[in-house]
Amino acid sequence: MLHLNEEQLLACQAPLGHNLVIASAGTGKTSTIVGRIATLLERGVAPSEILLLTFTNKAAQQMMSRLFAMFDEKRVRKIEAGTFHAVSYRYLKAHAKLTLKQPRELKMLLKSLYPRFVDYEQAYKPEYLFELYSLYQNQSVDGEGFYEWLCKRNPEHEPYALSYESLFSAFENLKNEYGYAGFNDLLLHYKQKMRALPQSPYIEILVDEYQDTNPLQDSVLCALSPKSLFCVGDYDQSIYAFNGADISIIASFKDRFADAQIFNLSKNYRSSAPILQLANRVIAHNERIYPKKLEVTKTQCNSQVRLFVYDDVFDQYRAIAEKIAQSGTQHADIAVIFRNNSTADGIEAALREYAIPSKKKGGVSFFESKEVALMLDLLTLFHNPKDMMAFVQVMHYAKGVGSALGREIYEELLEYGQGDVLQGLLAPKARRDRLALEFETGNVASFAAHPLRQSLHEHSAHFLSNLHALALNVAGIRNATALIAQCEKSDFLGEIFQTIAHKRALRKDMSLDKERYDEALEKIHAKIQILSHLSKNYKDLEHFLIAMVLGSNEMNEGSGVNLLSIHSAKGLEYHEVYVIDLMEGRFPNYKLMAKSGGALEEERRLFYVAATRAKENLFFSFARAHRSKQIDYEPSIFLKEAGFEI
DNA sequence: ACTACGCCCCTTTTT
DNA sequence: GGGGCGTAGT
Numbered sequence: 001m002l003h004l005n006e007e008q009l010l011a012c013q014a015p016l017g018h019n020l021v022i023a024s025a026g027t028g029k030t031s032t033i034v035g036r037i038a039t040l041l042e043r044g045v046a047p048s049e050i051l052l053l054t055f056t057n058k059a060a061q062q063m064m065s066r067l068f069a070m071f072d073e074k075r076v077r078k079i080e081a082g083t084f085h086a087v088s089y090r091y092l093k094a095h096a097k098l099t100l101k102q103p104r105e106l107k108m109l110l111k112s113l114y115p116r117f118v119d120y121e122q123a124y125k126p127e128y129l130f131e132l133y134s135l136y137q138n139q140s141v142d143g144e145g146f147y148e149w150l151c152k153r154n155p156e157h158e159p160y161a162l163s164y165e166s167l168f169s170a171f172e173n174l175k176n177e178y179g180y181a182g183f184n185d186l187l188l189h190y191k192q193k194m195r196a197l198p199q200s201p202y203i204e205i206l207v208d209e210y211q212d213t214n215p216l217q218d219s220v221l222c223a224l225s226p227k228s229l230f231c232v233g234d235y236d237q238s239i240y241a242f243n244g245a246d247i248s249i250i251a252s253f254k255d256r257f258a259d260a261q262i263f264n265l266s267k268n269y270r271s272s273a274p275i276l277q278l279a280n281r282v283i284a285h286n287e288r289i290y291p292k293k294l295e296v297t298k299t300q301c302n303s304q305v306r307l308f309v310y311d312d313v314f315d316q317y318r319a320i321a322e323k324i325a326q327s328g329t330q331h332a333d334i335a336v337i338f339r340n341n342s343t344a345d346g347i348e349a350a351l352r353e354y355a356i357p358s359k360k361k362g363g364v365s366f367f368e369s370k371e372v373a374l375m376l377d378l379l380t381l382f383h384n385p386k387d388m389m390a391f392v393q394v395m396h397y398a399k400g401v402g403s404a405l406g407r408e409i410y411e412e413l414l415e416y417g418q419g420d421v422l423q424g425l426l427a428p429k430a431r432r433d434r435l436a437l438e439f440e441t442g443n444v445a446s447f448a449a450h451p452l453r454q455s456l457h458e459h460s461a462h463f464l465s466n467l468h469a470l471a472l473n474v475a476g477i478r479n480a481t482a483l484i485a486q487c488e489k490s491d492f493l494g495e496i497f498q499t500i501a502h503k504r505a506l507r508k509d510m511s512l513d514k515e516r517y518d519e520a521l522e523k524i525h526a527k528i529q530i531l532s533h534l535s536k537n538y539k540d541l542e543h544f545l546i547a548m549v550l551g552s553n554e555m556n557e558g559s560g561v562n563l564l565s566i567h568s569a570k571g572l573e574y575h576e577v578y579v580i581d582l583m584e585g586r587f588p589n590y591k592l593m594a595k596s597g598g599a600l601e602e603e604r605r606l607f608y609v610a611a612t613r614a615k616e617n618l619f620f621s622f623a624r625a626h627r628s629k630q631i632d633y634e635p636s637i638f639l640k641e642a643g644f645e646i
Numbered sequence: 647a648c649t650a651c652g653c654c655c656c657t658t659t660t661t
Numbered sequence: 662g663g664g665g666c667g668t669a670g671t
Contacts (some may be wrong), residue, residue, distance in 0.1 A: 055660090055661085056660090056661085057661095083661060084661080085661050086661085103661090183660090183661050184661090186661090187661095212660095239659080240659080240660070241659095242658075242659060242660085243659080243660060243661080339658085339659080340657080340658060340659080341657080341658070341659080342656095342657050342658085345657090399649095399650090400648090400649065400650090401649085402648060402649050402650090403648090403649095404647075404648060404649085405648075405649085549661095550661070551661090565658085565659065565660095566659080567658090567659045567660065568659085568660080589658070589659090591658080606659085
């Protein structure tokens with residue numbers, strides 16, 4: 001059951017219209033959102049007319065399961081809930097065929113196009129252009145072109161701006177041709193579709209973490225134009241400027257809607273008084289948009305707030321690990337929070353020395369490992385047999401086949417298969433003008449009889465022959481778990497996995513370390529097992545593949561102490577929190593600040609978010625030097641603002 | 647023109 | 662341990 005205080009209740013019961021709830025850290029905004037939805041349902045709004053937009057899919061799930069406990073689950077499931085991206089995708093997949101691609105894959109696509117359009121020494125490199133373009137898509141308004149946007153932002157690049165624009169126009173065409181979509185494309189396409197609807201599909205849209213809304217997301221809300229908006233956010237927790245998040249969207253709410261109502265949640269239920277006082281002391285250095293009065297409700301506890309200082313970063317990691325080893329707090333209720341993900345490795349290693357289990361947001365290393373990427377590419381290919389990038393990536397493992405030859409083979413097979421690469425492999429048909437090649441059309445029992453066979457070298461032929469056998473074997477399987485199992489035991493993947501393991505087990509003198517080889521092979525299969533395990537949650541291949549792109553960094557491996565970047569700690573809370581590596585330059589991170597304006601205030605908000613994750617014990621630490629890198633550090637300015645004497 | 651390999655860099659934050 | 666870049670080899 002929900003226990004709401006007066007302020008929360010007032011917000012929940014607001015009439016339909018444009019309502020903004022200013023909810024500081026720990027004031028029960030989740031309960032308020034759940035309470036609001038409950039109120040809507042009780043008032044007779046149909047579940048399918050409610051849209052709940054959250055910042056992570058996990059947050060959406062949590063709120064939904066709280067609703068399941070209060071209402072008939074089957075009925076409440078009709079509420080549309082998720083991130084902007086997930087909601088967009090769910091709608092689009094019913095109306096258009098598209099393949100969601102990881103940013104890194106699209107970056108590769110852009111890179112392959114780049115030399116044809118840009119050839120200047122001083123021009124931006126494709127990697128950076130990709131980031132820039134993504135930022136443009138997120139923060140430009142009203143159909144402003146990339147050219148104008150860039151010239152305004154970076155006038156010194158005006159000479160190249162036209163080449164950039166041709167590059168991106170080719171990029172967009174290519175994406176359309178292959179049916180690829182990036183994260184931003186989901187929102188852009190969805191916005192188009194929503195604009196075309198005669199009336200809004202939703203009566204009320206609830207937006208969580210409204211302070212991190214960017215202009216693109218805001219325009220999606222505009223396109224949806226619901227009768228009622230219920231936005232919840234906290235100005236002081238806006239930390240996504242790098243993704244185009246614009247604080248003025250929340251700040252201008254009352255000016256943009258004539259019927260705007262603002263509610264305030266001021267009772268903090270999470271943190272102890274010393275923690276709140278410290279957080280408020282620091283955030284007070286930012287310009288106030290609206291007055292903030294946070295009331296402490298947890299007055300009865302023996303809370304600790306302390307700073308630890310070390311000579312070297314590794315001393316710090318070790319000492320923190322030792323403190324955690326001696327702490328009486330459950331591991332799962334402890335978090336180590338840092339500004340830069342690179343910190344995670346150091347602290348993780350130190351914790352391992354003390355045999356303390358830890359979990360970090362697993363995403364990156366897992367999904368970028370060769371074996372997992374290959375398995376997913378293969379599954380992608382089975383799901384969409386004309387996916388050029390997936391095919392070429394897979395072909396990379398054939399010796400002597402790079403992106404050019406891979407592309408050529410793709411085109412050939414596409415032709416033989418009339419738009420389906422797997423068909424081209426299994427049942428090649430030639431066009432009339434190609435019949436000169438003289439081969440049997442129709443099913444080819446083995447690759448030896450395939451028309452491509454003669455033009456390939458021994459190894460690539462063997463490679464494609466294995467793929468042929470696998471494709472034959474899995475034809476018709478729609479279930480992700482079954483497909484993974486078939487792939488894993490195929491000769492095709494078996495041989496590639498051996499090659500990968502072999503490379504990893506090579507010593508400097510090029511000799512093979514047999515022990516390391518076995519170990520590497522075992523690790524590969526362990527990762528595939530994790531993938532297989534994950535796949536069991538999805539009813540078909542498509543859902544699984546989408547989840548791997550949309551939700552890959554929402555899952556974490558293992559259990560124990562939580563290792564989190566500040567960004568990923570948003571919305572979470574822990575009994576005991578360690579905020580580490582608080583050095584000038586690293587946090588605040590001046591390198592990053594140089595790229596955007598108002599950055600110190602943003603870094604200060606990050607500090608505020610980090611500090612307010614703690615319920616009871618809050619520990620800060622910094623190191624005076626990184627000896628092996630020969631860097632001396634000053635303590636973070638935020639430690640001084642917090643009132644520590646150093 | 648394309649691919650393979652060895653040496654250097656290094657590591658922002660998220661959907 | 663990975664990716665970018667330059668060079669050698671097909």
